[in-house]
Amino acid sequence: MMRLRNCRQRFSLPSPVLPLWVDGIQDWTHDRDAMRHNSTNSSDGDRLRQARIALFFLFSLPILTAFMAAQNQPAVDPSLPPPPHEKQVRLKHILVIGQTKGFEHDSISDGMVAIYNLGHDSGLWDATLRTDVELITKKDLGRNAKNLDYFDALVFVSTTGELDLDDSQKKDMMSFIKEDGKGFVGVHAALDTNYKWPEYGEMIGGWFDQHPWFTFNAPIINEDPTFPAVRHFPSAFIKYDEIYQPKEWSRDKVHVLLSMDPSKLNYANNPRVHRTDHDFAVAWDKMYGKGRVFYSTLGHTEEAWSDPDIRKMYFEAIKWALGMTEGSIAPHPRPQLSGDQH
Ligand SMILES: [Zn+2]
Numbered sequence: 001m002m003r004l005r006n007c008r009q010r011f012s013l014p015s016p017v018l019p020l021w022v023d024g025i026q027d028w029t030h031d032r033d034a035m036r037h038n039s040t041n042s043s044d045g046d047r048l049r050q051a052r053i054a055l056f057f058l059f060s061l062p063i064l065t066a067f068m069a070a071q072n073q074p075a076v077d078p079s080l081p082p083p084p085h086e087k088q089v090r091l092k093h094i095l096v097i098g099q100t101k102g103f104e105h106d107s108i109s110d111g112m113v114a115i116y117n118l119g120h121d122s123g124l125w126d127a128t129l130r131t132d133v134e135l136i137t138k139k140d141l142g143r144n145a146k147n148l149d150y151f152d153a154l155v156f157v158s159t160t161g162e163l164d165l166d167d168s169q170k171k172d173m174m175s176f177i178k179e180d181g182k183g184f185v186g187v188h189a190a191l192d193t194n195y196k197w198p199e200y201g202e203m204i205g206g207w208f209d210q211h212p213w214f215t216f217n218a219p220i221i222n223e224d225p226t227f228p229a230v231r232h233f234p235s236a237f238i239k240y241d242e243i244y245q246p247k248e249w250s251r252d253k254v255h256v257l258l259s260m261d262p263s264k265l266n267y268a269n270n271p272r273v274h275r276t277d278h279d280f281a282v283a284w285d286k287m288y289g290k291g292r293v294f295y296s297t298l299g300h301t302e303e304a305w306s307d308p309d310i311r312k313m314y315f316e317a318i319k320w321a322l323g324m325t326e327g328s329i330a331p332h333p334r335p336q337l338s339g340d341q342h
Contacts, residue, residue, distance in 0.1 A: 092125040092152040092322050099131050101161025102192065110305035111157040111187055118315045125152070125322070133164050138172040148176045153183035153321050156190035158299070163194060174199055178289030183321025186295040187314065191244055203288045204295055206249025212272040215242040215300060219264035220282055223256050223335055227327040229294065229316040230257045230283065232309065239309070242300035243282060245275055251284075255329050258282035258296070263337055279334060283313070285320070287329050292321045 096115050098108045112129045119125035128135065128146060135141070138148050148154075154176065165173065176182045184203065192208035194200035201207050217240050222233045243260060262278040283296035294317040304310045319325050 091123070092119075093146070093150055094119065094125050094127050094153045094155055094318065094322075095135055095146075095148075095151045096127050096129045096155045096157060097131075097133060097136070097159060097163075098129070098157045099133055099159050099163050101163060103160045103189065105158040105160075105189055105300065107188075107300060107302045107305060108158050110302045111299055114305040114311055115155055115157065115314060115318070118311060118318070122315070124319065124324070127155075133169065136165060136169050136173050138175070139168070148172055148180075148182075151176075151182065153185065153318060155185045155187065155318065156193065157187045158189035159193045160189050161193065162196055165194075165197075170197060170199070174203065174288075177203060177291030177293070181290030181323075183291060183318070183323070184288070184293045185314070185317050185321050186293070188242070188244070188297055188299040191246060191295065191297065201248055203293060205254045205284060205286055205293070206246040209245045209247035209274055210272040211242045211244050212270050213243065213265070215240065218243045218282070219261040220258050221261050221335065221337075223259055223332070224328060227255075227257050227285070228320050228325040229285075229296075229313050229327070231316070232312050233258070236261065239298060239304075239307075240301070241298050241304055243280060244297040245273070245280055247274070249281070251279060251281065251334065252331050254281070254284040254286040255331055256281050256284045256334075258298075259334075261337065285317075285327065285329060292323065292329075294318075294321050 094115070096112050098112050100108070108131075112127075116127040116129060119127050128151070135145065135147055135151075136154070141147055154173070177184050186204050189208070191204060191206065195207055217238045220233075220237055220239055222230055222235050222237070225231055225233070225235065259282055260280040262280070265278065265280075267273055267278070282298060283294070285292065285294045287293065296313065296317070298304060298310055298313065316325065320327055
């Protein structure tokens with residue numbers, strides 16, 4: 001009854017129609033009963049009744065159609081997808097840059113898509129994916145283009161070489177991190193980028209200097225299992241990846257999260273090994289002014305981005321850079337490894 005009343009409210013009947021409709025129901029009921037008793041009488045009264053029955057069906061059809069339609073409209077079904085073009089509101093906005101002016105990694109698309117999906121599936125961020133650096137500015141670009149003021153973190157996915165940034169853009173990018181306290185996450189070749197921009201190296205923690213073992217089963221140590229981005233890794237593990245040797249890098253200026261086990265590396269006949277301390281960091285975090293910075297060399301291969309461990313690491317790293325979680329930023333001494341510990 002409640003639904004019928006709602007239906008009438010939505011499609012209100014003109015006042016002369018309602019009694020006709022009610023009469024029609026009565027006449028139709030009467031004729032149906034009469035036929036059951038084999039009544040064959042015909043009169044003016046019968047013709048009037050038949051006309052009213054016809055009118056009854058004529059007016060009933062749209063009402064019944066509307067009623068049926070109303071029955072088919074659920075109030076709210078949360079399992080249904082939203083209507084097309086409905087804007088999804090996410091907590092944060094990140095700008096993902098994949099510009100390459102040097103080596104081109106096949107894994108850039110995999111990395112960018114993974115970072116997009118990690119935000120989309122969690123509902124924590126939306127990601128703008130670009131292979132140019134136009135949006136790295138605080139200038140108003142017009143055309144509905146977003147600039148750094150819109151974003152909460154910047155992610156460089158295997159960028160290489162000297163990016164197309166002019167002095168104004170470089171100033172805005174550093175101000176975005178240092179003064180605005182926004183996040184920066186560098187993936188793999190982000191360390192092989194902007195050699196002619198000293199502040200970039202200072203911000204990220206150093207630069208690339210060869211990958212002495214190319215892509216191999218890297219023996220990795222977890223130096224801070226309390227940090228959100230590496231909490232899921234065991235104390236020692238193997239990952240098939242390309243590990244960079246950092247230069248102009250010091251563990252005194254960063255908080256090392258992952259590093260290679262120096263006792264398990266082969267140094268023989270390897271002219272690409274330049275670090276005499278054999279301190280090869282795999283992931284670290286640091287502050288740059290008010291902004292949080294995370295870097296890891298993991299993510300060289302396309303397959304790495306299907307690895308739940310690597311996806312989890314960057315997911316948690318971006319969350320941390322966005323200020324959603326907490327972790328240490330204090331530099332610490334190199335762990336003392338005994339020969340049989342691993
Ligand atoms: Zn690589």
